[in-house]
Amino acid sequence: MAPGNPFGAPYPLVNVDGRVVDRSEAALDVHAHVMSYGTGTFEGIRAYWNPGHEQLYLSEAFGHFDRLHRSARILGLPLALSVDELVGLTRELLRANGVRGNAYVRPILLQSGAVLPVRMHDVDVRLSIAVTPLPGDYLATEGVRCAVSTWRRAPDVTTPNRAKVVGSYVGPALAKTEAVRAGFDEALMLTVDGHVAEATTANVLMRFGDRWSTPPGTDDILEGITRAQVMTLLTESTGTPVVERRIHRSELYCADEILLCGTAATVASVVEVDGRAVGDGAVGAQGKQLRADLWAINTRDDDRHPEWTTPVYEKG
Numbered sequence: 001m002a003p004g005n006p007f008g009a010p011y012p013l014v015n016v017d018g019r020v021v022d023r024s025e026a027a028l029d030v031h032a033h034v035m036s037y038g039t040g041t042f043e044g045i046r047a048y049w050n051p052g053h054e055q056l057y058l059s060e061a062f063g064h065f066d067r068l069h070r071s072a073r074i075l076g077l078p079l080a081l082s083v084d085e086l087v088g089l090t091r092e093l094l095r096a097n098g099v100r101g102n103a104y105v106r107p108i109l110l111q112s113g114a115v116l117p118v119r120m121h122d123v124d125v126r127l128s129i130a131v132t133p134l135p136g137d138y139l140a141t142e143g144v145r146c147a148v149s150t151w152r153r154a155p156d157v158t159t160p161n162r163a164k165v166v167g168s169y170v171g172p173a174l175a176k177t178e179a180v181r182a183g184f185d186e187a188l189m190l191t192v193d194g195h196v197a198e199a200t201t202a203n204v205l206m207r208f209g210d211r212w213s214t215p216p217g218t219d220d221i222l223e224g225i226t227r228a229q230v231m232t233l234l235t236e237s238t239g240t241p242v243v244e245r246r247i248h249r250s251e252l253y254c255a256d257e258i259l260l261c262g263t264a265a266t267v268a269s270v271v272e273v274d275g276r277a278v279g280d281g282a283v284g285a286q287g288k289q290l291r292a293d294l295w296a297i298n299t300r301d302d303d304r305h306p307e308w309t310t311p312v313y314e315k316g
Helices: 033-037 061-075 083-096 166-181 225-238 249-253 285-298
Strands: 013-016 019-022 040-042 045-050 055-059 103-111 125-133 144-148 186-190 196-199 203-208 211-214 257-262 266-273 309-311
Touching (some): 033 103, 040 061, 040 166, 061 083, 061 103, 061 225, 083 103, 083 125, 196 249, 203 225, 211 225, 225 266, 257 285
Parallel strands (some): 144 186, 144 266
Antiparallel strands (some): 013 019, 013 125, 040 103, 055 309, 103 125, 186 196
16 A cells, blocks of 8 residues: 555456446546546445454445435436445445455446537446455544645535535645645645535534534535434434534634544544644544444444445355
8 A cells, every 4th residue: 555545456346337347448538528527426435344244344335325316416417227226236346356355435427428528418427336445544543633724615606515526526635735745634624704614535523512513514515424424323322413503713723522524534533723732632532432333333243223234245
């Protein structure tokens, strides 16, 4: 693995429009529309290997493919395969590659036609599903040091934030590099009018005393699937629902605990923002417990929420 890259070498087989083929057959034309304009939508789905069960579990596969369908509708891209069919194809692909380790699944629906004019209509569309090992941690488990980025989160009136759009990740990529080059681990992005939105690839939750808050969907965030899981677990453990509300930048500097959550990141604790310690500057107890609980649920070592996971290998 390259420095800063938790992913391993991609598996050799991919699914393209319902067929399992070698990666070499999945190449795009240099003039593919998505190559120039980022016209596509994608998902990231984690697969968790449990050696004790000899089983691989997909986390929230149905939820992710449902969101892919919603993103396709927003962009006007055709997607004929149902959610159930997409989950089935993913399980088939993981089995074909013999995946027996933690992995990351990347479905991507993109405009593949070699068409140069800027538009969303009359361009061929292709769906691919690929798999990459994910043996490492996407964000540091011992605590993440964040900077508030000078780059703002693009508003929904410019790029639809309820769709996971390929081209919309240029801003987060710039914010990430800005933060890392300044000596931080991750960037926090604000809305155009200065409210907390999200990290580069993760949602934000903050605790003040015994109350948890998170930015609402109307503050230009992608309403994450892991975010929904974490909100559910927090409500179950504390008896108090997480409040969705607008959050000021200054609140980042006085929160008792800040968490980042996403498919790749799972749950990561923020220990510093702009040089200011979060809480006592160490990983918070609730964040540490949430990460452990979510991992155990996703590997089915914890029997809560079995509806969140889908076994890949047939038993018996």
